Amino acid sequence: xxxxxxxxxxxxxxxxxxxxxxxxxxxxxxxxxxxxxxxxxxxxxxxxxxxxxxxxxxxxxxxxxxxxxxxxxxxxxxxxxxxxxxxxxxxxxxxxxxxxxxxxxxxxxxxxxxxxxxxxxxxxxxxxxxxxxxxxxxxxxxxxxxxxxxxxxxxxxxxxxxxxxxxxxxxxxxxxxxxxxxxxxxxxxxxxxxxxxxxxxxxxxxxxxxxxxxxxxxxxxxxxxxxxxx
Numbered sequence: 531x532x533x534x535x536x537x538x539x540x541x542x543x544x545x546x547x548x549x550x551x552x553x554x555x556x557x558x559x560x561x562x563x564x565x566x567x568x569x570x571x572x573x574x575x576x577x578x579x580x581x582x583x584x585x586x587x588x589x590x591x592x593x594x595x596x597x598x599x600x601x602x603x604x605x606x607x608x609x610x611x612x613x614x615x616x617x618x619x620x621x622x623x624x625x626x627x628x629x630x631x632x633x634x635x636x637x638x639x640x641x642x643x644x645x646x647x648x649x650x651x652x653x654x655x656x657x658x659x660x661x662x663x664x665x666x667x668x669x670x671x672x673x674x675x676x677x678x679x680x681x682x683x684x685x686x687x688x689x690x691x692x693x694x695x696x697x698x699x700x701x702x703x704x705x706x707x708x709x710x711x712x713x714x715x716x717x718x719x720x721x722x723x724x725x726x727x728x729x730x731x732x733x734x735x736x737x738x739x740x741x742x743x744x745x746x747x748x749x750x751x752x753x754x755x756x757x758x759x760x
Contacts, residue, residue, distance in 0.1 A: 564608045567669045567690070571601040574665050578658055585654035588643050588720035589703045592636045593662060593696045596723070599625075599632055600669075600693060615741055622738035626731045633727035640720045647713045655704030655716070663697035670694050696723050 575597035582590030603625045610621040669690045699719045706715035 561608060561611065563672045564604050567672060568601055568604040568608070570665055570669065571597045571604065571693075574662055575601060578662055581654055581658040585651040585658075586648050587650035587655050587700075587703075587716050588636075588640050589700045589716045589723065590650075590655055590658060591639070592720045592723045593659075593693070593700050595632050595636065596693050596696055596727070597662075599628055599727075600690065602628060615745060619738045619742035622734055623742070626735035626738060629727045629731035629734065633724045633731065636720055636724035636727065640717050640724070643713070643717060649711060649713050650704075650707055650716045652704045652708035655707065656701055659697050659700035659704055663694065663701065666690065666693040666697055695726065699723060 575594050578590055578594035578597060582588075582594055606621050606625060610618045670693075673690050699722060703715045703719035707713070
């Protein structure tokens with residue numbers, strides 16, 4: 531007697547990751563995880579933006595914007611879960627566009643700060659960077675098993691990954707500012723983070739457009755963390 535596999539099995543093995551949940555985000559556990567990360571990212575946006583203003587740090591403010599973008603991304607992802615692929619890919623394109631706008635804002639504000647070169651408070655940068663890193667490691671661990679999926683699901687993973695990278699960069703910038711008593715490390719990290727926003731925007735927009743255009747789930751062009759644009 532031949533036993534047929536469950537209907538969900540072919541989908542979960544589409545990218546060779548048989549342990550992953552459904553890639554369209556319908557799983558109840560995924561929705562609960564999103565609610566958790568929405569709350570912690572919204573809270574950290576307020577904390578880090580306030581600290582960035584207090585410290586005079588462009589890197590902290592750029593990282594705070596990343597938290598805000600994440601809260602928006604997660605909320606939008608939650609809203610479109612279970613909807614048609616065209617709706618989900620449209621939502622992903624909105625998120626890609628928001629990342630693009632964030633990148634342009636960081637580039638512009640950092641360019642303005644170059645003419646001022648006020649030295650930020652390194653102690654605040656390091657402390658808040660460490661707190662933000664702890665928060666984002668938690669988010670990344672919660673979302674890691676959902677990183678391969680359609681553009682909507684994948685955009686959530688990319689934003690969380692960006693945050694963790696950004697937090698480490700802020701801490702490095704804080705230490706370098708303290709050692710050199712120069713504003714340049716802070717400005718350089720802000721520019722690097724803006725570049726990261728641009729790259730993630732490109733990845734999300736390319737996949738979302740292809741899914742919208744062809745009506746096919748192109749989940750996981752990033753196989754186990756390696757970016758491959760179509």
